[in-house]
Amino acid sequence: xxxxxxxxxxxxxxxxSNVDTDQIIPAVYLKRITRTGFEDALFxxxxxxxxxxxxxEPFNEGSVxxxxxxxxxxxxxxHAVWALKDYGFKAVISARFAxxxxxxxxxxxxxxxxxxxxxxxxxxxxxxxNPGTQVTVDLESRTVQCGSISAPFQIDDYTRWRLMExxxxxxxxxQHEEDITEFEAAxxxxxxxxLPARFAD
Amino acid sequence: MSATQSxxxxxxxxxxxxxxxRGTGEGEARQPDxxxxxxxxxxxxxxxxxxxxxxxxxxxxxxxxxTIATEDHNTPTLDIDKPxxxxxxxxxxxxxxxxxxxFGVRLHSLGDKEQGIVHVVGPQLGLTQPGMTVVCxxxxxxxxxxxxxxxxxxxxxxxxxxMATQSLSLKPFKTMAINVEGTLKPGVTAKDIILAVIAKIGxxxxxxxxxxxxxxxxxxxxxxARMTICxxxxxxxxxxxxxxxxQTTFDYVNGRPHAPRGEDWDAxxxxxxxxxSDEGAQFDAEVFxxxxxxxxxxxxxxxxxxxxxxxxxxPTPEDFEDENDRKACERALEYMGLTGGTPMKxxxxxxxxxxxxTNSRMxxxxxxxxxxxxxEKDPNVRMIVVPGSARVRLEAEAEGLDQIFKDFGAExxxxxxxxxxxxxxxxLTEGERCASTSNRNFEGRQGKGGRTHLVSPLVAAATAIxxxxxxxxxxxxxxxxx
Numbered sequence: 289x290x291x292x293x294x295x296x297x298x299x300x301x302x303x304x305s306n307v308d309t310d311q312i313i314p315a316v317y318l319k320r321i322t323r324t325g326f327e328d329a330l331f332x333x334x335x336x337x338x339x340x341x342x343x344x345e346p347f348n349e350g351s352v353x354x355x356x357x358x359x360x361x362x363x364x365x366x367h368a369v370w371a372l373k374d375y376g377f378k379a380v381i382s383a384r385f386a387x388x389x390x391x392x393x394x395x396x397x398x399x400x401x402x403x404x405x406x407x408x409x410x411x412x413x414x415x416x417x418n419p420g421t422q423v424t425v426d427l428e429s430r431t432v433q434c435g436s437i438s439a440p441f442q443i444d445d446y447t448r449w450r451l452m453e454x455x456x457x458x459x460x461x462x463q464h465e466e467d468i469t470e471f472e473a474a475x476x477x478x479x480x481x482x483l484p485a486r487f488a489d
Numbered sequence: 490m491s492a493t494q495s496x497x498x499x500x501x502x503x504x505x506x507x508x509x510x511r512g513t514g515e516g517e518a519r520q521p522d523x524x525x526x527x528x529x530x531x532x533x534x535x536x537x538x539x540x541x542x543x544x545x546x547x548x549x550x551x552x553x554x555x556t557i558a559t560e561d562h563n564t565p566t567l568d569i570d571k572p573x574x575x576x577x578x579x580x581x582x583x584x585x586x587x588x589x590x591x592f593g594v595r596l597h598s599l600g601d602k603e604q605g606i607v608h609v610v611g612p613q614l615g616l617t618q619p620g621m622t623v624v625c626x627x628x629x630x631x632x633x634x635x636x637x638x639x640x641x642x643x644x645x646x647x648x649x650x651x652m653a654t655q656s657l658s659l660k661p662f663k664t665m666a667i668n669v670e671g672t673l674k675p676g677v678t679a680k681d682i683i684l685a686v687i688a689k690i691g692x693x694x695x696x697x698x699x700x701x702x703x704x705x706x707x708x709x710x711x712x713x714a715r716m717t718i719c720x721x722x723x724x725x726x727x728x729x730x731x732x733x734x735x736q737t738t739f740d741y742v743n744g745r746p747h748a749p750r751g752e753d754w755d756a757x758x759x760x761x762x763x764x765x766s767d768e769g770a771q772f773d774a775e776v777f778x779x780x781x782x783x784x785x786x787x788x789x790x791x792x793x794x795x796x797x798x799x800x801x802x803x804p805t806p807e808d809f810e811d812e813n814d815r816k817a818c819e820r821a822l823e824y825m826g827l828t829g830g831t832p833m834k835x836x837x838x839x840x841x842x843x844x845x846x847t848n849s850r851m852x853x854x855x856x857x858x859x860x861x862x863x864x865e866k867d868p869n870v871r872m873i874v875v876p877g878s879a880r881v882r883l884e885a886e887a888e889g890l891d892q893i894f895k896d897f898g899a900e901x902x903x904x905x906x907x908x909x910x911x912x913x914x915x916x917l918t919e920g921e922r923c924a925s926t927s928n929r930n931f932e933g934r935q936g937k938g939g940r941t942h943l944v945s946p947l948v949a950a951a952t953a954i955x956x957x958x959x960x961x962x963x964x965x966x967x968x969x970x971x
Contacts (some may be wrong), residue, residue, distance in 0.1 A: 304820070305813045306692055306792045310931040315910045319563065319577040321537035321584045323645075333933045356813055358693040361726065361792070362929060363910075364628040365535065366644035384693050387728050388628060388642055395646035444660065445518050457646065458548070461654045464510050464523060468551075468656055471509045471525050476760070478753035479527055480616050482595050483554040486746035487603070488614075488880070 289397045291454035292427065295378040297351030299423035299434055300341055301415040305356035309389065312360070312368040326371040342375075344419075352423040354381045354411050360389025360400075369396045379425040381432060381441070383408055394447040395457060401425050403432055407439035427452055496767035498664045499733050500699040503639040503764070507622050509656055521658040527621040529651050530607045531558035531594065533585040534912070535626030539649035540588040550592040551655045557616065558589050558596040561606045562912045566875050566902035569599050578913065592652075605878020605904040608632040608846040612716065613880055615745025619734035619761040624651055629846045629928065631722040635715035636742070637734035637764045639699070642723065662728065663773040665698040666766075669706040671780035676961050678856070679714035680848060680926070680945035682706070682778070683721040684786035684796045690776060692794040695727025698774065701766060702732050706780035712741040713852035720847045721928050724793040733765040785960040787833055788930045788943040790821035795930075797833060799948065799960055805829030824932055825940050826920065833958050836942070840923040841872040841953040842935070843899075843946055845909035848926035849877030853946040854885050858893040860950035860961050865897075867956030872899035872949075873915065875907040899953070911936045924952040 317329035334340045341347050353372070359382035360368060369392045372380065379399035393400040403411075414435045415421055424433040425441070427448055432439045450457070461468075497505070504524065512520030529552075536558070543550065550556065563578040573579040582599070589596040597603040603610060608629055611617040623633045623640035626648040633640035647657055667686055687694075700722050707715070715732050722730030732738075739758055742748045749757040766772075788796040789803045795818075797804065803822070806829065809815040822829060827836070843849070843857050854876065866872060874894050876882035882904055885891055891901045908915040909927035917923055917939025926949050930941035942958060951959040 303816070305817050306794075308792065308929075308931045310910075310929065310934050314933055314937075315562075315912045318534050318912065319575075319581050321541075321581055323538040323541070333937065358696075358726070361692050362628065362723070362931060364626060364642035364644055366538075366626075366646060369644070384696060386693075386726060387696055388644060388723075392644035392646065395644065445514075446521055446658075446660070457658065458546070458650050458653045461523060461650065461656060461658060465654070467510045467523070468525070468654060472655075475525075476756065478749035478757040478760075479621070480618060480747040480749075481554040482528075482557040482616060482747075483593075485595050486614075488746050 289454045289456060292378065292397055292399060292451050294424065294426040294428060295351065295399065296422050296424040297378060298346055298349050298420055299352045299354050299411065299415045300347045300350035301412040302341060302353055302355040303412060306358045306361055307355050308362035309360055309365050309368040310362055313365065313371045318365060318367050323370060324374060326367060327374040330371040330375045346420040351376050352379045352381065352425060353377050354408060354415065354423070357383040357405060358386065359384070360386040362386070364388045366392045366396070369393050369398050373398055381408065381425070394450065397451060399425050399427065399451060401432060401441035401443060403439050403441045407437065410437050496770040498766040498770045498772060499637060499701055499731055499764055500639060500662065500664050503620055503622065504661060506620065519660070521660045523656050524622060524659050525656050526624050526651050527555060528611070528616055528623045529556045530611055530623065530625035530630070531556060532561050532607050532627065533581045534562045535645050535648055536588065537581065537584045538645050539652055540592065542649040543652055548653045550594065550652050553593040555655065556594050558585060558594050559604055559607050559610050560585060560599050562906045562910065564599050564905040565913050566905050566907050566915055569903045602879050602883070605880065606846045606849065606906055608720065609850060609877035609881065612636070613745070613878060615742055615748040618742055618757070619738060620764050624657065628723040629720050631728065631730050632716050632720040632846055634719040634722065634729050634731040635712060636738055637731055637761065639729055639731065641728040662699040663697050665695065665700050665774040665776065666772040667700050667702045667776045667778065668704045669702065669778045669780050670704040671706055673706060673780050673783060676947055677783050677785060678945045678947060679710055679717040681783055681786040683718045684788065684793070684943060685778060685783055686776070687721065687725045687793050688796040689778070690725050692724065692792050693726045695722060695725035698727050700725065700727045700730040702730060707732055708735065711852055712737060713850040716850065717847055721793065724928055734761050785945060785948050787948060787958055789825065789827060789833065790818065791824055791930055791932050793928065793930060793943060795821055796943070799833050799958060801833060803827050803829050803831045803833065834963070836958045837956055838870060838922045838924045838942070838952055838958065840917065840921060841870055841949050842908045842923055842925040842927065843872070843949050844875030844877070844907050845927035846877065847928045848946050849875060849881065851881055851884055853926065854881070854890050857946040857950040858890045860947060861897045861954060862893050864954050866899065866953050870953050870956050872953045873902060873908060874899050875902045876904050878904045908935050910934060924949050924958060
């Protein structure tokens, strides 16, 4: 994973709550077997509307999405994060993120910055009044900057550290492989196994 | 448990029994725990990139014997003996088949008796058992919590992590008790309970929590009904929902193909009987619902929290104090083609979908069949019935339920996720309105421009008869087919 300490880019105000992952990427785009190439799928339904924010300059060049509360609800599809990243987004700002989306973001180097809704309202106004305004998301200081607005954001320490160091999760866990083996040796014998397969009579 | 140990909730007990390595630190700075995963379920949509990741890193699948795959999201529900028409769907299914072969994973393919929706297959094989940790690259993995398992959906990076390590790094969840006391009125079901819970706490209310459903109304439910409730925990934002196992649970598991046998069974049951929240255990939040007060519940909007009693009317934006809620209502009404103030029962539907991991089990099919038996379908409504698994389909056919559906004019299909998310050809068209027993009424979820009302199987059945959103109690004056 690429290290990310701070990012500055055009902010995109998305004045909507409950942006579910079916909106971020509709299910028909989930049939691909690759991990990249999802930029065309991002908000595919909404992008058919020419008034949608990403169809307007300079927002189509944006890299920091500023959305309403409960962003990323619904399906666990990590494709939502891939689509945001493939389009060019490096960070999403919202007052509340769905748990699985937040987790997926952390694994893929997309910053999910939790900012108070009152600050988001200010940022929205700034971005709407001055389209093209840059937003800085700084993991070091855990702050978001937009014009004269400076707001703190929440992100858990572990995710922040992994993002800043660009660490691979599996590699980290495999450092403790002996612990896993030891745990497995002590599991009760009644725990089910999928193999060999058993079938109903 | 030692006398000095403080009382624990059910979720904490299962968590603590699976800690491979405790994270260091306190409070916010606490590192995640490494949690062992007992069962990993796979399907074709969220696994290909994970298998590819393993291959690229030269890693092995650690526990093929704790992994199982089925084909469900993309599979057609008609002509399953022919090659899948959609090329990308076919490629994804073939990729799963090749990956399972390469890594030694047990796979139940289309046409196999054990094929079906991953969350129907696990329990019916007896692979889902109390006290386990169960994960899958699918948010409705919360379904398995009905057995007192800690079960939750994960993203593809985590799928790869579990493949390689049979564990996950996780921060402990908070716990929320959902207390449902009392007795449900006739015609009110598990689906109505969970829709009412979601409407009460909101789509974000459960974020960061494991929900534990408790109380007399929950204890009275069958396993099929408990699965319906836990299934939709994610719709309230919670990754997992749980119900303490009891005799109902043990009776369901006993005798299934992968249930423990002999001495193992006795040891397992003794352990499972400890799986309940201790007296005095502290939840981080509590919610109370009166089962006696509940009515059939349906959604009017574009998220599962936008629901009301079937006897109520579509809300107007002015009903909401919060500005964001007001805007969300306006937008939802526009998308749904509804006017605030319209009685829900006057809403006419085009399609009824009975299926999905929420409501596609025997109890759901039986309930709907009992309502429609001998009745006539509204001629303008199409009804699609998709059993959750090939085995459910076989069982239903053995009981003659298929004939009841066919006589009624419903389409009797093969198993899969189908119209819940329309990855296969089962989709709504632009503007088509559907009463659906599935779990998500998001914009476009069931097909581009499609309009979804989430309902119980009973409401689905009654709606297919009357053509408007209805409950069985509305059928009194409906002419009976001769």
